[in-house]
Amino acid sequence: MTLVYGVHSEVGRLRRVMVHRPGTALARLTPSNCHELLFDDVLWVKQARVEHMTFVDAMRYRGVEVVFLREMLTETMRIPEARRWLLDRRVNDNTVGVGLADDLHAHLMEIDADALSSILVGGLSKVELPMKANSVVASVLAAEDFVLPPLPNHLFTRDTTSWIYEGVTLNPMRWNARQLETVNIAAIYRFHPDFRDAGFPIWFGDPDRGFGMATVEGGDVMPIGNRAVLIGMGERTTAHAVGQVARSLFAHGAAERVIACKLPKERASMHLDTVFTFCDRDLVTIFAEVVNGIETYSLRPGEKPGTVDVRVEEQPLTEVVAGALGLQKLRVVETGGDAYVQEREQWDDGNNVVALEPGVVVGYDRNVYTNTLLYSACSGQALRAFPYARHRRLSQALASLRDRRIALPA
Incomplete structure (x- = not known):
């Protein structure tokens, strides 16, 4: 049976999802290299695997089919054409x-x-080379330096590609430490039996091209329904990319409106989904300090083919989104607690939850105040609150593995 891929809502029932287990790449993190690899600190990998499998079990309990990135990559690498293409x-x-x-x-x-x-995921150091290297590069490397870099950020599968309605983007990532992730996923989409004959379009992105200032990460991209798409513009996603994605979506009739959201260029709000996520069809959780100051721009097809009309929105983001969905208003759950607690819980991704179906969300037990408000707003259907993961980036990973809300035939 040919699978039908697509993401039509941030809160529709999640059918199939690709995740990545914490493994070798995370074990390569050290205090001296973690910042270069975009981590604030090193992780306890064994505990990370335990928490990740808890998350996987929770999704399976709700009927979600979970597939694993490295297993998909292994199956892809058994195909000689795919192996040569990627290498x-x-x-x-x-x-x-x-x-x-x-x-x-x-x-x-x-x-x-x-x-x-x-x-391809965990990297290869000089000391692990299977042959003696007579090269300038190898000569200047220390034994523990990497010939092929580890990709610990593969953990954040939401960012590498973005499923938008019936198609996908292959995202050119902001930082060098993440750009090779897209090449790996592109090989899976191009050659793996689950994807190669599925016939889905690629709206934007090509690992064989350079995109300059046009960078995008999936944590900023939300197809919200009614042929509208939210895209954040902050630390990782640029207006240059937003314009190109919008133009492609409009040209293919895939979307009628893109709402671009200007975020502060700060690590604490690196993606739109760190300050604004959907929990139900009409319910969002927000970090008000940031969200209330977001400038929004509506992009629609221009009068001439291939052009994009851009208009500044005067209303707050929540009202703009409600209008795009044909709702009078959104129910809003703000970060809980006083000013100190709110800042802490936002840093711990209190507003970055994953909806497995309307009104059923996954969060973290450290965010006690925000979770209490969410539990009430979701009619007590909050599925599970995970233990805090020793490190914000793992916590963010668990909350951000939402990227492929793949719809299968009934």
Whole structure:
């Protein structure tokens, strides 16, 4: 049976989702490299795996089919054409250097698919090279330096691609530490049996192209229904990308309106979904300090083909979104507690929950005040509040694995 892929709502019943287990890449984090790899600190990987599987079990309990990124990559790498396509982009003179690229490429073409997928996600250090490298790059590297970098941010599967109605974007990411994630996922979408014949369009993005200032991450992208899309513009997603995504959606008749939301360029609100998420068809949770100051712009198809009309919205974001959905107003749950608690709970992703179906959300037990308000607003259907994960980025990962709300045939 051919799967039908698409995301038509932030709160529709989640049918199928791709997640990534904490593993080798996270074990590569150290105090000296974690900031370069976009983590605030190192993680306790064993506990991260326990909490991640708790999350997976919770989704399965609600009937969600859960697939794992590395297993999908392994299955993809068993296809010779797919392996060559990906290695051509991951192992070449520009990425590993003259004198090493050819030999390493040839070696990786022959190894077991599971071992290869582990390297493509977990990285390969100089000391782990299977051959002696006579190259400038290898000569200047220390033994523990990486020839192929680890990709610990693969944990945040929501960011790498964005399913928007019947199609997907292959996101050009803001930071170098994340850009190779898109290449891995592109290989899965292009060659894996679950995706290669599905016929879904790619709205934006191509791992073989450079996009300059046009960067986007999935935590900023929300198809909310009624052919409208919210896209945040902050630390990771730029207006340059928003315009291109909107133009493509309009040209294909995939959307009628894109609501662009100007966010502060701050780490605490790096994505729209860290300050604003849907919990039910008419219910959102927000960090009011940021959301109440968001400037919004409505993008619609221009009069001439290929053009985009942009208008500044005068109303607050919640009113703009309600109007786009044909609602009189949204129910709003703000971050709970006093000013100190609100700042702490926002940092701990109190407003970044995942809806498994309308009114059923997953959050974190550390955010006691916000969770209490959400529990009441969702009629007591809050599914599970997870233990805090020692580190905000893991907490954010668990809350952000929403990216593929894939609809299957009834």
